[in-house]
Amino acid sequence: MQNAMKVTILGSSSALPTSGRYPSAHVLTAHERLFLIDCGEGTQMQLRKTKIRFAKINHIFISHLHGDHIFGLYGLLSTFSLMGRENPVHLYAPEKYENILKSHLNDFDINLSFDIVFIPLSGKDPVRILDDKYLTVTSFPLQHRIPAYGFLFREKITERNIIKECIDKYQIPHVRIPAIKKGEDFITADGTIIKNEEITLPPPAPLSYAYCSDTKYFKRLASFVKEVSMLYHETTFDKTKDDLALMTGHSTTLDAAKTALNANVQTLIIGHFSARYKNIEPLVEEARTIFPETYPAIDGQSYEVGNFTGR
Amino acid sequence: MQNAMKVTILGSSSALPTSGRYPSAHVLTAHERLFLIDCGEGTQMQLRKTKIRFAKINHIFISHLHGDHIFGLYGLLSTFSLMGRENPVHLYAPEKYENILKSHLNDFDINLSFDIVFIPLSGKDPVRILDDKYLTVTSFPLQHRIPAYGFLFREKITERNIIKECIDKYQIPHVRIPAIKKGEDFITADGTIIKNEEITLPPPAPLSYAYCSDTKYFKRLASFVKEVSMLYHETTFDKTKDDLALMTGHSTTLDAAKTALNANVQTLIIGHFSARYKNIEPLVEEARTIFPETYPAIDGQSYEVGNFTGR
Numbered sequence: 001m002q003n004a005m006k007v008t009i010l011g012s013s014s015a016l017p018t019s020g021r022y023p024s025a026h027v028l029t030a031h032e033r034l035f036l037i038d039c040g041e042g043t044q045m046q047l048r049k050t051k052i053r054f055a056k057i058n059h060i061f062i063s064h065l066h067g068d069h070i071f072g073l074y075g076l077l078s079t080f081s082l083m084g085r086e087n088p089v090h091l092y093a094p095e096k097y098e099n100i101l102k103s104h105l106n107d108f109d110i111n112l113s114f115d116i117v118f119i120p121l122s123g124k125d126p127v128r129i130l131d132d133k134y135l136t137v138t139s140f141p142l143q144h145r146i147p148a149y150g151f152l153f154r155e156k157i158t159e160r161n162i163i164k165e166c167i168d169k170y171q172i173p174h175v176r177i178p179a180i181k182k183g184e185d186f187i188t189a190d191g192t193i194i195k196n197e198e199i200t201l202p203p204p205a206p207l208s209y210a211y212c213s214d215t216k217y218f219k220r221l222a223s224f225v226k227e228v229s230m231l232y233h234e235t236t237f238d239k240t241k242d243d244l245a246l247m248t249g250h251s252t253t254l255d256a257a258k259t260a261l262n263a264n265v266q267t268l269i270i271g272h273f274s275a276r277y278k279n280i281e282p283l284v285e286e287a288r289t290i291f292p293e294t295y296p297a298i299d300g301q302s303y304e305v306g307n308f309t310g311r
Numbered sequence: 312m313q314n315a316m317k318v319t320i321l322g323s324s325s326a327l328p329t330s331g332r333y334p335s336a337h338v339l340t341a342h343e344r345l346f347l348i349d350c351g352e353g354t355q356m357q358l359r360k361t362k363i364r365f366a367k368i369n370h371i372f373i374s375h376l377h378g379d380h381i382f383g384l385y386g387l388l389s390t391f392s393l394m395g396r397e398n399p400v401h402l403y404a405p406e407k408y409e410n411i412l413k414s415h416l417n418d419f420d421i422n423l424s425f426d427i428v429f430i431p432l433s434g435k436d437p438v439r440i441l442d443d444k445y446l447t448v449t450s451f452p453l454q455h456r457i458p459a460y461g462f463l464f465r466e467k468i469t470e471r472n473i474i475k476e477c478i479d480k481y482q483i484p485h486v487r488i489p490a491i492k493k494g495e496d497f498i499t500a501d502g503t504i505i506k507n508e509e510i511t512l513p514p515p516a517p518l519s520y521a522y523c524s525d526t527k528y529f530k531r532l533a534s535f536v537k538e539v540s541m542l543y544h545e546t547t548f549d550k551t552k553d554d555l556a557l558m559t560g561h562s563t564t565l566d567a568a569k570t571a572l573n574a575n576v577q578t579l580i581i582g583h584f585s586a587r588y589k590n591i592e593p594l595v596e597e598a599r600t601i602f603p604e605t606y607p608a609i610d611g612q613s614y615e616v617g618n619f620t621g622r
Contacts (some may be wrong), residue, residue, distance in 0.1 A: 017386075206434045
């Protein structure tokens with residue numbers, strides 16, 4: 001059975017938060033598990049406001065070591081501990097962070113009630129960093145002022161759906177169903193072969209979500225996020241600020257839209273907006289000139305991956 | 312001229328923030344300067360929401376090194392720097408923090424655009440840590456699980472107010488006014504002595520504000536905050552949880568009220584509420600059985616020191 005994949009934006013600001021936009025943090029809900037992507041200051045308060053259940057977060061992905069993507073982590077880990085958490089937290093972050101975190105816990109005499117399993121990010125190519133029953137997660141390098149990584153969450157090819165009426169019609173025993181779901185034909189008691197296509201429906205296309213923040217434009221990025229259902233791409237600046245974007249290792253509206261177009265993604269969500277933009281609609285309009293299916297990240301809103309068409 | 316003293320609560324929660332209560336942070340506005348007291352996670356976002364001008368904060372006081380009182384500092388300092396701040400920040404914090412902050416800045420490759428003047432807190436007695444034209448600030452030890460300090464802000468005795476009509480009546484030259492404000496008599500051209508009390512009014516009583524968080528009850532505390540205009544005192548627990556309060560180094564409603572009563576303060580503000588209390592009114596009621604002038608700290612609200620009587 002395939003569950004929906006959903007992204008909730010906890011923060012859509014760049015380095016300077018505003019009263020309505022918090023620093024970067026996303027929660028991806030997939031197959032009833034929660035994945036936290038980046039953890040800017042205030043993430044735990046935003047989790048409270050969106051009524052997301054903290055305890056279900058077992059995997060935290062940190063794109064890079066700039067404060068607006070990580071300064072909420074210390075508070076969140078402390079809160080986990082105060083709540084008596086026992087499940088380990090899997091923390092995926094640039095390799096340098098392992099020692100920084102150790103020092104922090106030591107400096108503040110913090111004894112967490114749970115283990116942290118640290119998975120270092122490094123390298124110049126995509127790396128499979130998680131592979132479980134339902135999905136895979138791949139990290140890939142971005143191009144920013146410091147080492148930074150994007151993340152691609154992809155559902156595994158799911159099983160075919162058996163047509164309920166056929167179970168009665170062909171008297172299919174329950175023990176045979178798992179194999180049929182995997183694509184096998186069914187052989188009746190009298191030896192008749194019933195083709196798999198006759199008794200099953202194909203699974204829906206696997207959903208995928210990619211997170212790209214922070215990064216400047218570079219051509220190869222599109223190959224990392226090829227044909228994802230939903231791409232989140234940072235858009236710190238409007239199209240007139242391409243010099244500033246390049247200098248600071250960020251993207252403009254057109255940069256994000258170009259990558260979305262080249263990668264042939266289904267939907268583009270832009271965010272990580274500079275505090276200079278009170279109104280972000282013009283940024284969305286700019287991106288749409290290249291990639292029409294562009295929508296803005298808004299704090300507190302959720303977006304159904306593979307099924308979002310604005311509102 | 313005496314300006315009002317005003318406290319704005321940015322966070323009234325204890326260690327676990329709720330959707331409506333952020334971790335500890337207060338802004339004291341006195342004589343047009345801003346003093347930040349504690350800096351829990353989300354302080355900079357709360358500053359944005361309350362439209363307090365960041366740049367005017369030149370002094371930051373950290374009571375102790377538990378995350379809910381300091382994890383907003385890294386983000387705030389980064390934001391100061393991104394905004395191009397040049398004025399130094401005077402940081403008053405437990406002595407151990409100086410090296411922790413240095414490591415942090417080093418770990419994250421942060422080059423702040425301004426200097427930090429670090430004033431270490433330590434010792435078992437009150438210490439004058441700031442003394443300027445308008446006020447003094449004294450730190451005093453609290454009793455918590457780790458070294459913790461309270462802060463007392465006290466206006467200096469201000470000048471007497473000259474009665475405007477008397478300037479005309481006695482033809483007082485402007486050059487004489489400063490001395491008269493300091494209490495001197497005025498001698499007219501014909502040698503008549505006009506007593507100071509005839510031509511001036513006494514200044515209003517100096518205002519004072521004390522911040523006590525986190526601490527368990529101890530008798531000597533009242534002597535540190537004797538007769539302040541407004542006392543903020545932590546009240547993590549209701550009156551039935553005195554064992555838990557003692558064990559964790561915190562106060563109940565009655566502990567806070569007892570200190571307020573013994574110190575003969577004017578107004579008591581209670582805060583640092585445990586997340587278990589959705590409704591804090593019963594806590595206020597409990598404290599009022601001992602100290603009637605008790606009011607709750609509410610995120611985003613301001614309280615006029617010396618002139619607050621609820622609303």
